Amino acid sequence: MTVVLCRHFGLKHMEIAEDIASETFLKASENWAIGGVPENPTAWLYTVAKNKIKDYFKNLSVFETKIKSKPPENSQSEHDFEFNNQLISDSQLAMIFAVCSPANSTGSQICLALQILCGFSVEEIANAFLTKPETIKKRLQRAKTSLRNDNFQLQSLNETQIKSRLDTVLKTLYLLFNEGYFSKTNNQQIRKELCSEAVRLTLLLTENPLTNTPPTHALLALMCFQSSRLEARMNPKGEVILFNDQDRSLWDKSLIERGNYYLVNATDGSANWRTKYHLEAGIAYWHTTPTDANKWQHILQLYNQLILIEYSPITALNRTFAFAKVYGNKKAIAEAEKLNLTGNHYYHELLGYLYSDTNPLKAIEHYQRAIGLTKSATEKQTLTTEIERLTQKKNHEHPSPG
């Protein structure tokens, strides 16, 4: 809703648009609690929003004419507009491009897009960027100010602007998808909606010749491969099921096929495309294939290239897991320990896993440190079960005296 309102007012009034949107929802919750949900809730919401906007502009023009005694800039234009689906979908994408303005740093552009367009909370953005919420808050504040100072108006961008902003837009959609896919929330409905929203917007990009590029296709392929496992990734209680334990019959074959299709398109006839999306889509592709003798070697080589493009602790740990699959746990332990990510619970989980066959005592130690570091209750439960299994195994092999 904020998006449609912004399109109408221009980003200069972004905060007002945000306010009106939240006031509308507040009014809805008050009214619907008493009178029940109306037949067409969407239309109801937009009618209320429309009236609030009219009120706002009426007040504004009173203020501008009577108090500032000069005619308001917008008094002539008719503040009436359509809230239909077509406009919303276009608005959403147009707004992402608008917010990805070079007036701000790339990081700020993405923060802003995630907050205004994707409805992310400050905490969720901080999570996606692996930084503190205060940093994000300041960044958002500065970004909004600079857009306002730019007297920003949402207008159609020219070809060069669209092309130069595409990278940031792709990154935003990538983060939107990931938040849905890896989100800490257990509400599966929300997660699916975030994922399908990201897919929908990326799909829109492939329909426009300006944005229909190999990296866009690679990102879409990645989303398709990941989405194919959405159903298999969680049990009915909302707990995450690890890759190895997933029921592969639940994988969505048609999405895998679409992923293959977009991945082929993403190569554009030449194999020289090596964006992060290409590499990640490649990794996801190999995960969907049945065990092939060289599967993990391919995955490891893709991780080697991915980590050269962009370091992240998660990529480093995933790479080490692939290394273990190719060269065995013993060699991988040496690789893992070099990473020295002692404050990261996945680091201890990985080491726990790698030690579990040869040194259960060390494995238990690492799993216990992981339990101390993770916030997820599900993960704690899984790790505790694993520790119990290892303790029994250890006692069985080396029975304690008495």
Add this chain to the structure above:
Amino acid sequence: MKEFALIFRLNDMKDFQPSPEQMQERMNWLGSIAAQNKLADKGNTLLPIPGSAKTVKPDHVVTDGPYTEIKEFISGYIVVRTETIDEAVEIAKANPIFKIGGSIEVREVLKRD
């Protein structure tokens, strides 16, 4: 943190074109450094082949390649980010280049700016 250039030298031109297995080993080594967040620059390969290598000397004397007078030639470089030179040397030791008689020179980078 300091930065160190690792400069690779090979003795034999035929080692310059790695087999797929050798390539995997090299990439594993490079990926391992990057995974520790110690890769400052993934560097480049320097082509030693005729037409891609010349040496310019005083009085505009130009010779083909660097390999006419010395047997060893530089095949490439990367830059790592570590606390000490010893740590950079430890990283270098894990490189598969020693299996084919190559060597690595470790040099601290002094930034110009």
